[in-house]
Amino acid sequence: MTGQLRDRLGFQGLIVTDALLMGGITQCGSPGEVCVRALAAGADMLLMPVDLPGAIAAIVAAVQSGQLPEARIQSALARVKAAKAKVARQPEAALTAADLATFDDPSSNATVAAILQASQRQHGRLPLSLPTLQPPRLNLVAVGNRFNCPGLDIAAPALAVPRRHGFETHLCEQAQLDCWQPPASQVLLQIFMRGDPFRGSASLSPAAQDLFKRLLTEGQLLAIAPMVVLI
Structure with a gap:
């Protein structure tokens, strides 16, 4: 997420994980290890960890041991604060026609299509002949x-x-x-x-x-x- 999303694509917004209690991720390590690895990879917010107290303890231990740089925590905290501040400044802001147009931007749609095409895992070649x-x-x-x-x-x-x-x-x-x-x-x-x-x-x-x-x-x-x- 840091090398591709942040550095290569220039995204500076908030990165939130999917639910960390789903089977696809719980098989990859202990609840604490999963959370530490997600933060190290560039996530700013951890969604629904299996064991919240255990996740916090694992993150603290990772920072204290130097496994997870404190700067990584500070950068995540800054993005969370910025996102909350943005919402707080515009509690009743209404969407305009220009805002709605950004949801169907051709260049964004092309980027999404390219990501899906490049990231799909195939057994054989698609489309089928x-x-x-x-x-x-x-x-x-x-x-x-x-x-x-x-x-x-x-x-x-x-x-x-x-x-x-x-x-x-x-x-x-x-x-x-x-x-x-x-x-x-x-x-x-x-x-x-x-x-x-x-x-x-x-x-x-x-x-x-x-x-x-x-x-x-x-x-x-x-x-x-x-x-x-x-x-």
Whole structure:
């Protein structure tokens, strides 16, 4: 964040972490270590650490030992104070048309697209070369609850686009995946799960995880599109 976001891109605003109690980060170290590493990487605010007293103690110890420079803490504190002061100065400021235009700035949109393109992790090359795919083609859509999945109707792109390209759709709840046996097909896997950051993961069952891993290791998985909605 310091080398790229601050130095290369010139961003001088506030950097806030995502929730530090989610499973993707808690596996990387102890709660205190995760917080120290986030600050060292350039974050200014730590969101929802697993153990707040432990995080504070770890940060103090890191500063006292020299692992984390005190200047790093002071720079983060200065940005937090500046952000709070900016809000306090404009408690009732209304958005203008010029303000709204900044949310759809073409150069910003191009930057976002470039970041997404450069940072995506791929198994193979995207977009898929559809003419080379051999039938049968299966669009496996895994959902937490078939009756509570807003936006996933028959016209939804997740269903309509694969259907136009000859994919047969299988819409399965996680409980069904526990006993679902995939046919000998090339599979596009889409996961629509409702997640809870306090739970630490999207709560895929072990059987569902084993199924997805098997599709990957057996070469049946064409692509995966996870969509986890936090509640």
